[in-house]
Amino acid sequence: MRNITKIVGGLGLLAAAAATTATAATTLESVEDRGHLQCGVSTGLPGFSQPDQDGKWTGIDVDTCRGIAAAIFGDGDKVQFTPLTAKERFTALQSGEVDVLVRNTTWTLTRDTSLGLNFAGVNYYDGQGFLVRKAIKVESAEQLDGATICIQSGTTTELNLADYFRANGMEYDALVFDTSDQTVQGFAANRCDVLTSDRSQLAALRTKLTDPSSAVILPETISKEPLGPVVRQGDDAWFNIVKWSLFTQVNAEELGITSDNVDDMMDSDDPSVARLLGSSGDMGAKLGLSDEFGADIIREVGNYAEMFDRNVGPDTAVGLDRGVNALWTDGGVMYAPPLR
Numbered sequence: 001m002r003n004i005t006k007i008v009g010g011l012g013l014l015a016a017a018a019a020t021t022a023t024a025a026t027t028l029e030s031v032e033d034r035g036h037l038q039c040g041v042s043t044g045l046p047g048f049s050q051p052d053q054d055g056k057w058t059g060i061d062v063d064t065c066r067g068i069a070a071a072i073f074g075d076g077d078k079v080q081f082t083p084l085t086a087k088e089r090f091t092a093l094q095s096g097e098v099d100v101l102v103r104n105t106t107w108t109l110t111r112d113t114s115l116g117l118n119f120a121g122v123n124y125y126d127g128q129g130f131l132v133r134k135a136i137k138v139e140s141a142e143q144l145d146g147a148t149i150c151i152q153s154g155t156t157t158e159l160n161l162a163d164y165f166r167a168n169g170m171e172y173d174a175l176v177f178d179t180s181d182q183t184v185q186g187f188a189a190n191r192c193d194v195l196t197s198d199r200s201q202l203a204a205l206r207t208k209l210t211d212p213s214s215a216v217i218l219p220e221t222i223s224k225e226p227l228g229p230v231v232r233q234g235d236d237a238w239f240n241i242v243k244w245s246l247f248t249q250v251n252a253e254e255l256g257i258t259s260d261n262v263d264d265m266m267d268s269d270d271p272s273v274a275r276l277l278g279s280s281g282d283m284g285a286k287l288g289l290s291d292e293f294g295a296d297i298i299r300e301v302g303n304y305a306e307m308f309d310r311n312v313g314p315d316t317a318v319g320l321d322r323g324v325n326a327l328w329t330d331g332g333v334m335y336a337p338p339l340r
Helices: 011-034 060-073 089-094 109-114 157-167 180-188 199-206 236-255 271-277 283-287 293-300 304-312
Strands: 037-041 079-083 117-119 124-126 128-133 147-152 172-177 194-198 215-217 225-227 230-232
Touching: 011 037, 011 060, 011 236, 037 060, 037 089, 060 079, 060 236, 060 293, 060 304, 089 117, 089 230, 109 117, 124 199, 128 157, 128 199, 147 157, 147 180, 157 172, 157 194, 172 180, 180 194, 180 199, 194 199, 199 215, 199 304, 230 236, 236 271, 236 283, 236 293, 236 304, 271 293, 283 293
Parallel strands: 037 079, 147 172, 147 194
Antiparallel strands: 117 230, 124 225, 128 194, 128 215
16 A cells, blocks of 8 residues: 555544544545546546547646656556536536546635535636637627527636626627537537537537637637636645645656656655655655555556647647646746645
């Protein structure tokens, strides 16, 4: 068993934290006892979480799940995926059906405070946009007055859409569907003029059109959509494991650690590299994990850049640039606290 439980502190600290410690161990212990992580993902979104014809799941969200599994077990394949619609996702996490939700889900105040959940970081910074057919010759969202718009229910896009049209004195008719697949099918069947969702999701859904080049994403971004993993409140130890698994990938990119060089980097004299890979210090023990949890994540999944590039990068069908998801050192906003 890779879990290394380490309790530090005097009797006063133990007394004050007794109830929290009992609760905090629950998710990690149940995952270890089960032998795999149960991760909630989308029902199928290219680049984020989608099964191939053999049932193998791939995507940024899938790799985030695999990184958590690698941190716990040293094996990124010790994870099973539960596909969830937007309506199902929070209930599945609240009920314990899944251990963590990584399903292109936006971090908002309401979700952070009223659902009994905690967001554990951001694995993709996004924003809502509009997909239109080139044939209708619309070049700006300001030309969408009176449009029929396909939209997925149970998402932040509904309120964002209403706010944007109200602020710009425009009207629209909403055609609401339960899943993202249904929205793109409605768009493809000409049931609506416009499809709205997060810009990354629009790029992914466009790949499902018979002719992806027939549609274009308009230039406007009308919202902030920070997407990332979600856990239940009341389990701080699990919350820490999930967020630091993601932070490890971001820090590894910044430090130049990749899945190809991770074993060579184990001998690095750089203190930051040594702490991340567990060749010195006790960062893993502080999380109740092996000190080499960071090395395990990078071996199994790679750093953030590797995860981004193979799933949604310029050389994939989704074809996204890093944009704001570039490291802060490269002009983006992707930034992680240091492992120290």
